[in-house]
Every structure is written in structure tokens, then in C-alpha cells.
Amino acid sequence: SSSLHTEEGVVKLYLRGRSVPLYVPDSLVASYNIEAKGEPPTRELQLEWVYGYRGRDCRSNLFILPSGELLYFTAAVCVLYDPVAGTQRHYRGHTDDIKSLAVHPDSVTIASGQVAGNSHDGKALPPHVRIWHSVSLCTLHVIGVGHFDRAVSCLSFSKTDGGSHLCACDESGDHVLSVWQWQREQKVTEVKCSTEPVLAAIFHPTEPNLIITCGKSQLYYWSLEGATGAGATGGTALLTKRQGVFEKYEKPRFVLCVAFAENGDVVTGDSNGNLYVWGKGVGILESGYGWTGVGILEPKEEINIICAFILQIPECFGPVRTIAEGRGSDTLYVGTTKNCVMSGSLQSGLNCLIQGHTDELWGLCCHPSLDLFLTCGHDKQVHLWNSKEHQPVWSTTLEGHSSYITHLDWASDSSSFMTNSGDYEVLYWDPDSAKQIVSAESVRNAEWENASCTLSFHVLGVWPDGADGTDINSVTKSHDRKLLATGDDFGGVRLFSYPCVVP
Numbered sequence: 001s002s003s004l005h006t007e008e009g010v011v012k013l014y015l016r017g018r019s020v021p022l023y024v025p026d027s028l029v030a031s032y033n034i035e036a037k038g039e040p041p042t043r044e045l046q047l048e049w050v051y052g053y054r055g056r057d058c059r060s061n062l063f064i065l066p067s068g069e070l071l072y073f074t075a076a077v078c079v080l081y082d083p084v085a086g087t088q089r090h091y092r093g094h095t096d097d098i099k100s101l102a103v104h105p106d107s108v109t110i111a112s113g114q115v116a117g118n119s120h121d122g123k124a125l126p127p128h129v130r131i132w133h134s135v136s137l138c139t140l141h142v143i144g145v146g147h148f149d150r151a152v153s154c155l156s157f158s159k160t161d162g163g164s165h166l167c168a169c170d171e172s173g174d175h176v177l178s179v180w181q182w183q184r185e186q187k188v189t190e191v192k193c194s195t196e197p198v199l200a201a202i203f204h205p206t207e208p209n210l211i212i213t214c215g216k217s218q219l220y221y222w223s224l225e226g227a228t229g230a231g232a233t234g235g236t237a238l239l240t241k242r243q244g245v246f247e248k249y250e251k252p253r254f255v256l257c258v259a260f261a262e263n264g265d266v267v268t269g270d271s272n273g274n275l276y277v278w279g280k281g282v283g284i285l286e287s288g289y290g291w292t293g294v295g296i297l298e299p300k301e302e303i304n305i306i307c308a309f310i311l312q313i314p315e316c317f318g319p320v321r322t323i324a325e326g327r328g329s330d331t332l333y334v335g336t337t338k339n340c341v342m343s344g345s346l347q348s349g350l351n352c353l354i355q356g357h358t359d360e361l362w363g364l365c366c367h368p369s370l371d372l373f374l375t376c377g378h379d380k381q382v383h384l385w386n387s388k389e390h391q392p393v394w395s396t397t398l399e400g401h402s403s404y405i406t407h408l409d410w411a412s413d414s415s416s417f418m419t420n421s422g423d424y425e426v427l428y429w430d431p432d433s434a435k436q437i438v439s440a441e442s443v444r445n446a447e448w449e450n451a452s453c454t455l456s457f458h459v460l461g462v463w464p465d466g467a468d469g470t471d472i473n474s475v476t477k478s479h480d481r482k483l484l485a486t487g488d489d490f491g492g493v494r495l496f497s498y499p500c501v502v503p
Contacts, residue, residue, distance in 0.1 A: 001465050004034040011460055015424055015469035022457035023444035036502045038461050041483050041495045047090055049390050050079050052356030055321040055335045059199060061101045062324045062335040065134055070333060071110065073098040076491045078112055080134065083343065083353060091132055093139045095125045096491060102155035105163040110134050113152025113168060120490040127151050129168055131182055143185045144168065147178065154201035160208040165227065167211050169193060169201040177201060177213060177239065179224055188227055189237040194218055199256060206264045214255035219244030219268060244278060311350060317342060355392050357381055362406050364474055365452050378404065407453040411446045418448065420455045424469050451477040451484060451498065461500035462486050
């Protein structure tokens, strides 16, 4: 909510019980009416490019499609990126952040799972799985609404029956593993997998009805009994569990990933840096291999012979999260925990193809005349991007702030700049002296270049009643100074007319 104090020429915006004073420019004091309604703009937004990749807390989320496109996700968008043509396509059916991804054996049908969220009007948006076509980008099925809790963290299509089943694991306290006949949007069965985090759930590529799950202190073999392909109906199948036995080998804290040898044996990688080879259907450990550092391994004909090609990835890009093999026999794409995608080969090494912030992004500012923009975030990184080439120009690390700054904007004449902070302060600064301008009233008539601060009189109208101060994440005005765009907590980008000085 907000109130106008005419005698002071100030609008007070109330967030979490705190009053934020916003000074009305002298030219608007006489005519300003806080009860007026703003007119919506006549133009609409169209998504052009998506920057970044989510590798910090997600796994198995980088694939190569037959079209040569890289498939991955960030935020609520699945990105199909052609690295040769330098183009992107986007699947935008999700209502909140995506956490999991799987490709059907036909290499065209995609499944993606999302977290629970809330709509802009406060309604709950349940986690679910969307199944869609990677050529047309049309949604084919939506499954699991009301069945999953918190988020869908793991997905895998079955292999031996032509991909008629889909397994999913959610992030509930029991990490429920469920199997779906996805073409009928029907759940076949479910079981409580583990109270500890589950990091992967994968159908075996050659053993029918066998699912492997792994995570914290666990490796399980799940047999799907009673499922008969497309004819299976809900409640007719059961999942029975066998635990992987480490025997003489040290049990790791985390089993991080699962792959399969040509003979069907299961290969796991763990938090101790070890690779273990397991019998394909019995969960008995056959061999163990010590491994430290970052490497890419290729099994040879005999399972006890491993050839290792060591590729050292620079620390700034982070450890390996996932690997995808390109169309060329020696081309690799590597997703990292610092939200980068590397490309290259075993022989020539890897280069950064897609770069992103390693933590939450909080600030964005466009250059007034060039195709450049700056971003900053909680990782203390500032990136300068070229919006034509969609690549970073340079990156640097900032030090010195004791608390985080959320937004910054320059005065059009560069005489001052304004900052917002996480505790809802609005401060003004003199760039020549690098000191704070104590009198906010002295800059009340300043024209702000980008309107990129969420707490400013010229953007007062973007705040809905009942806002808690964190709903609006970013704001900027168009170069013709007629439109204002905001990004919010609900995944929405909204347009307003500028200036937006009334709710």
C-alpha cells in the first residue's frame, strides 16, 4: 500500500511495516493523483534469448537432439540451442522452475519436471511433469498434478518397451518414486524410495522393468512387477527393492551418478572419487576403480580395463555435473556446477560455450546506446554481455559490500546514481566523491537513465497492494521512455506504461 503526503511532496510506500519515502518531482506535485489508474501498454513481449544454464543443483539435464540442438533448462524455460547456427528455440509450458529432464528413446519426445510455486494471484501451482514434442514445441501430456510434492527432481523413460513408461522421483520427505504410463497420463505404481536425497532414477537400457536409483548412502535396484507396457493400468504393478552391497569396499557418503556398460553392468560414481561396476540385475559389486580429479572415461571391451582421458576444467567453471556426446564422435558437451556448458573434445580440450552466474542474479542494466548489458549477483560476479552475440565480453569479481545491493541506476546526466538494498533502503551517491548524498530531496528532480531500481517514485505503480518487498525482482524502461518492464517472483515479465507512478 502507499499514501500521498501532499505538503511534503512525498509518496510513502509501505513494505513489511516499513515506510519507504519516494519524492514526487516538482513538475508532477500539483497534478499527481495517487488514486488514478494507469493505462496498460498496447504492445506485448516476445522471448528472444535465454542466458545461462542450471547446473548448480540439477543433474542429467544436458542432451543432444537429432537436430544437433543442445537441450537444457534454466528457470522455467527449456532451451533448444543450435551451437552451429547460433539460434535458440524455447519450450515455455512450465509455470515455475524446472528441476528435471528426460529424452524419450525416439529422441523427439521430451519430459520435464518442475517445482511447486505460486501464481501472481497467490494460488498454489503444484509440481508436475510436462511431456512435449521437441520439433513442434507442443505440449502432449501433463501428468502428476496433485501427486508430487515440492519438486520433480528425477525423470527417465523406459528403454526396453519402446519408452511407454516414465519414472519420476519427487522431493518429498520420503522421495516417492513413481512409474507412469505417460500416454494415458496414468500412474502405474509408486513407492517410498528413501528419506535421504535421491540424485538419480534411471530405467536400465537392456533389462526390462529395472530402475536404478542412487543418492545419499544408497544404491537401489527396483523391479517393476506386473507392468505390461502400454496395457498396464493403475494399481496393477509393484516396485520391489534390492540394495547394492558394497561388501569389502568403503561405502561412500553419496552415490552421485549411474551409467551402463555395453554388457548391461551398472557403473556408479561416488563422492569418494571412485567408480564401481555392479552386476546388471543383482546389485553385487564386481569391480572398483579409484579415481581422483576431473576425467572422462571410456569402457573398453573388458569391463576391468578402463582408458582415461584426463581433461582439467578451470576452477572458475566448476566441477563436472553432466556430459553429453555430440554428433561428431569426438565432440563433448559438459555441464558444470557453476552453471556453465563447455564444448570441445578429448584431444583439443574444452571451451566455455554457455556461461551464467553461479548464484542468484540480482541486477541487470543495459548500455544506453550499445548492444551491451551488465549483470550482477550474489556470487559477487559482474558480467558484461554482448546482446547480439549472446556471449560475455568480460567478467570480474566485486568485493567490499557488507550487505547485498539489489539494484542500481544512473542519473541521465551522470551526476549521481541511486541504489536499493535488501533492507529496502533507497540511497543516492555522488560518483565523483564516491560518497553518499545525504539529502534525498536534492535529487528529487533527477531523470534516471534506466529506471532499474525497484524502489523509486517513477516505478511506484508496479507494486501491488500487499507486496512484501521481494515480489518485484527487476525493472527497466524502454529506450523510447514509454514502457516499463518488470520481472517478478512468479516467473512473470509484465509491461507498464512509463512513468508508472500510480498503482
